Amino acid sequence: QLQLQESGPGLVKPSETLSLTCTVSGGSISSSSYYWGWIRQPPGKGLEWIGSIYYSGSTYYNPSLKSRVTISVDTSKNQFSLKLSSVTAADTAVYYCARLCITIFGAPDNFDLWGRGTLVTVSS
Amino acid sequence: QSALTQPASVSGSPGQSITISCTGTSSDVGSYNLVSWYQQHPGKAPKLMIYEGSKRPSGVSNRFSGSKSGNTASLTISGLQAEDEADYYCCSYAGSSTLYVFGTGTKVTVL
Numbered sequence: 001q002l003q004l005q006e007s008g009p010g011l012v013k014p015s016e017t018l019s020l021t022c023t024v025s026g027g028s029i030s031s032s033s034y035y036w037g038w039i040r041q042p043p044g045k046g047l048e049w050i051g052s053i054y055y056s057g058s059t060y061y062n063p064s065l066k067s068r069v070t071i072s073v074d075t076s077k078n079q080f081s082l083k084l085s086s087v088t089a090a091d092t093a094v095y096y097c098a099r100l101c102i103t104i105f106g107a108p109d110n111f112d113l114w115g116r117g118t119l120v121t122v123s124s
Numbered sequence: 125q126s127a128l129t130q131p132a133s134v135s136g137s138p139g140q141s142i143t144i145s146c147t148g149t150s151s152d153v154g155s156y157n158l159v160s161w162y163q164q165h166p167g168k169a170p171k172l173m174i175y176e177g178s179k180r181p182s183g184v185s186n187r188f189s190g191s192k193s194g195n196t197a198s199l200t201i202s203g204l205q206a207e208d209e210a211d212y213y214c215c216s217y218a219g220s221s222t223l224y225v226f227g228t229g230t231k232v233t234v235l
Contacts, residue, residue, distance in 0.1 A: 039226075046127065047162075047170065047213050049224040060223045063125065096169055103158070103176070108217060108224070110160035110175035117169050 002027035004097050004115035012091075012122050018084040022097030022115060029078045030055040035100035035108055038071065038082045040093040041117075048093075052100055052108065053080055060108075087122045094119050128153065128214055128227035135233040141202040144230045146214035147195060152225055154195040158217035161190060161199045165210045173212075174199060201232070209234045 008020035022036070029036065037052035051061040053071045061069050065084070073080040084091060095118055098111040129147040136142040146153065146161075153159055159177045162170035172181050174190035177197060187202045197216070201208055214227035 046229040047215075047226040049215075049226060052223065060220075062224075063222060101175070107156075107158060109158055110172055111162070111170070111215070112172050112175070112181065114169040114171075 002099070002113060004099065004113060006095060006097050006115045006118040008118065008120070010119060010121060012087055012120060013124050014088055014122055015086055018082070018087050018091060018120055018122070020082045020095055020097075020118065020120070022080050022082075024078045024080075024099075029073065029080065030075050033102055035060075035102065036073070036080045037098050037100045037111065039096045039098055039111070039114075040091075041096070042090075042093040050082065050084075050095075089122050092120065092122045125152075125218055125222045125225050128216060128225055130212075130214060130227040130230045132228070133231045133233065135235055136201075136204045137235045138204055138206065140204050141200060142204060142232065144199045144201075144212055144214075144232070146197040146199070146216075146227045148197070148216055148218075148225070149195055152216040152218035152222075153192065153197050155219070156217045157192070159190070159192060159197040160215045161188075161197075162213045162215065163208075163210045164213065170213065204234055206234050208232060 035052045038050040051071045068085045070083040097115045099113040101109040103109045161174040164170045178190040
């Protein structure tokens with residue numbers, strides 16, 4: 001049973017860089033059938049897609065966050081990571097990592113498996 | 125890219141059917157048959173309920189069904205049960221630049 005687990009600091013200071021890692025267990029991150037992604041949810045608010053990565057390193061980012069986001073993958077550790085720079089209080093959220101299925105035509109499809117999420121608070 | 129529009133809340137009595145709408149544009153919902161729906165209970169991670177507009181993952185009750193007409197996708201829950209009380213989000217592929225856009229979310233209350 002494949003599982004995803006987020007890890008990283010729960011508190012980040014304003015203007016600093018938020019860094020999170022998602023560890024994939026029970027399966028390989030190098031599967032050609034999936035992308036891997038980050039989604040966040042501010043307290044009491046809705047979901048926002050941050051970005052996604054393929055095991056080869058190809059990335060896609062939300063245009064509204066693109067200038068501050070970097071997603072990378074480490075296939076040797078079966079992990080992928082998120083870095084969000086110059087954070088403000090508006091970046092306070094639960095951050096989820098998820099597996100993104102690809103259709104038979106190669107198009108990104110749905111987030112079928114999710115980690116439990118980790119709350120990151122931006123505060124001095 | 126703006127969020128897809130969902131009603132803030134929908135309610136129904138046990139056994140009834142309810143429908144949640146998800147309105148996008150011709151750039152997302154209207155262009156692709158790649159709408160998915162997620163159920164989220166308080167304090168929990170979202171769970172995939174519908175993908176590619178109308179397909180159910182293994183293990184999801186057949187009381188959940190999805191459809192699409194033009195720029196609007198819909199999720200119908202039939203035979204409403206207490207365990208269905210949760211937040212529901214739609215999500216659509218929006219092309220190679222934007223990739224994904226989520227809906228604003230709908231709180232379902234079982235009366």
